[in-house]
Amino acid sequence: MIPFNKPPYTGNEDKYVMSAMRSDKMSGDGEFTIKCHKWFEENLGCKKVLLTPSCTQALEMAALLLNVQEGDEVIMPSYTFVSTANAFVLRGAKIVFVDIRPDTMNINEELIEAAITEKTIAIVVVHYAGIPCEMDTIMDISRRKSVYVVEDAAQGMMSQYKGRALGTIGHLAAFSFHETKNYTSGGEGGLLIINDVKFVGRAEIIREKGTNRSQFFRGMIDKYTWVDIGSSYLPGELQAAYLYGQLEQSEVINAARLSIWDSYYRGLKDLTPHLIELPIIPDMCAGNAHMFYIKVLNIEVRGIILDILKRDNIGAVFHYIPLHSSPAGRKLGSFHGDDKYTTQESERLIRLPIWFGMTELEIQCVIESVRKAIISYSR
Ligand SMILES: *Cc1c(COP(=O)(O)O)cnc(C)c1O
Numbered sequence: 001m002i003p004f005n006k007p008p009y010t011g012n013e014d015k016y017v018m019s020a021m022r023s024d025k026m027s028g029d030g031e032f033t034i035k036c037h038k039w040f041e042e043n044l045g046c047k048k049v050l051l052t053p054s055c056t057q058a059l060e061m062a063a064l065l066l067n068v069q070e071g072d073e074v075i076m077p078s079y080t081f082v083s084t085a086n087a088f089v090l091r092g093a094k095i096v097f098v099d100i101r102p103d104t105m106n107i108n109e110e111l112i113e114a115a116i117t118e119k120t121i122a123i124v125v126v127h128y129a130g131i132p133c134e135m136d137t138i139m140d141i142s143r144r145k146s147v148y149v150v151e152d153a154a155q156g157m158m159s160q161y162k163g164r165a166l167g168t169i170g171h172l173a174a175f176s177f178h179e180t181k182n183y184t185s186g187g188e189g190g191l192l193i194i195n196d197v198k199f200v201g202r203a204e205i206i207r208e209k210g211t212n213r214s215q216f217f218r219g220m221i222d223k224y225t226w227v228d229i230g231s232s233y234l235p236g237e238l239q240a241a242y243l244y245g246q247l248e249q250s251e252v253i254n255a256a257r258l259s260i261w262d263s264y265y266r267g268l269k270d271l272t273p274h275l276i277e278l279p280i281i282p283d284m285c286a287g288n289a290h291m292f293y294i295k296v297l298n299i300e301v302r303g304i305i306l307d308i309l310k311r312d313n314i315g316a317v318f319h320y321i322p323l324h325s326s327p328a329g330r331k332l333g334s335f336h337g338d339d340k341y342t343t344q345e346s347e348r349l350i351r352l353p354i355w356f357g358m359t360e361l362e363i364q365c366v367i368e369s370v371r372k373a374i375i376s377y378s379r
Contacts, residue, residue: 054190177239182257184243258288
């Protein structure tokens with residue numbers, strides 16, 4: 001059996017987790033959290049980051065920071081995870097879904113402007129599969145129309161758009177360290193990235209239950225108190241310790257994933273474009289091999305291919321059901337313009353196993369199995 005995912009593990013995680021367990025401080029913002037913050041600020045070249053217990057909670061913080069109010073509109077793709085929408089729905093926003101581009105599965109930047117109204121407060125972009133959205137166009141719209149941009153970069157750590165790390169381009173951004181992502185903080189975890197410094201002070205307060213405790217710890221004030229709304233958005237030190245072990249090995253993990261991605265690409269390329277389609281990485285962008293997908297003719301063919309792969313013990317899976325067609329999505333959002341590609345392309349997509357530590361034999365086994373399935377079906 002070749003599973004779809006295995007959580008990444010590089011070797012030092014146990015040591016660091018053990019050290020956090022034996023320290024006198026296991027609650028948030030201890031030694032390992034500080035080490036992680038420093039790593040991100042240096043490696044991403046960004047102003048400020050804050051570890052969170054999940055990407056979902058980093059997105060919730062973003063919605064709080066933008067002061068999203070009842071009736072505000074937030075533009076996003078429908079082809080995404082529920083948390084992209086929920087974070088803003090929790091603040092009373094109405095979700096406006098915009099169609100995706102068939103080549104990258106990302107929001108079609110050309111369709112965003114027409115969806116903007118006086119009520120639009122933000123555009124939330126999702127870098128699907130770690131492949132960058134067209135950020136120059138999107139940031140230009142943001143400036144001209146005075147709307148914020150939040151990057152849901154849950155899948156995007158280590159990817160680059162024109163030399164800039166994903167997560168450092170929008171006003172705010174979020175990473176996920178869930179065990180299905182490229183780097184994990186021991187199962188669940190996330191990061192809020194703050195690129196617009198005006199949000200820094202309030203972000204620290206919101207994350208500390210609405211208190212100015214962070215300033216207190218830095219010795220900037222002599223007692224701390226309740227100053228704003230907030231919640232508990234700090235992860236414990238065990239999560240941070242696990243993550244730090246992965247950050248130290250981030251280049252190793254990234255290189256290994258890219259190499260698997262390349263093997264799949266080379267092994268399946270000759271089946272394009274007639275039998276399958278493969279992911280496209282736009283010019284001047286670098287992916288992080290978060291995902292390797294193929295696209296087949298339609299949902300019927302996908303069902304057949306997935307059955308064959310299942311019989312071969314290959315953990316291949318489909319992905320998101322578009323949010324606008326879900327029970328909650330129908331109630332809480334609406335699709336702007338035509339759904340030309342969102343449903344159609346989502347129904348064609350199959351994700352192949354990809355994880356740190358996959359052996360060459362396992363990779364070749366997946367390639368063989370996919371080739372056999374596709375070729376036998378097409379005869
Ligand atoms: C994984 C994911 C999330 C949620 O991340 P958690 O850390 O599990 O909360 C949000 N958005 C996208 C696009 C994701 O892939």
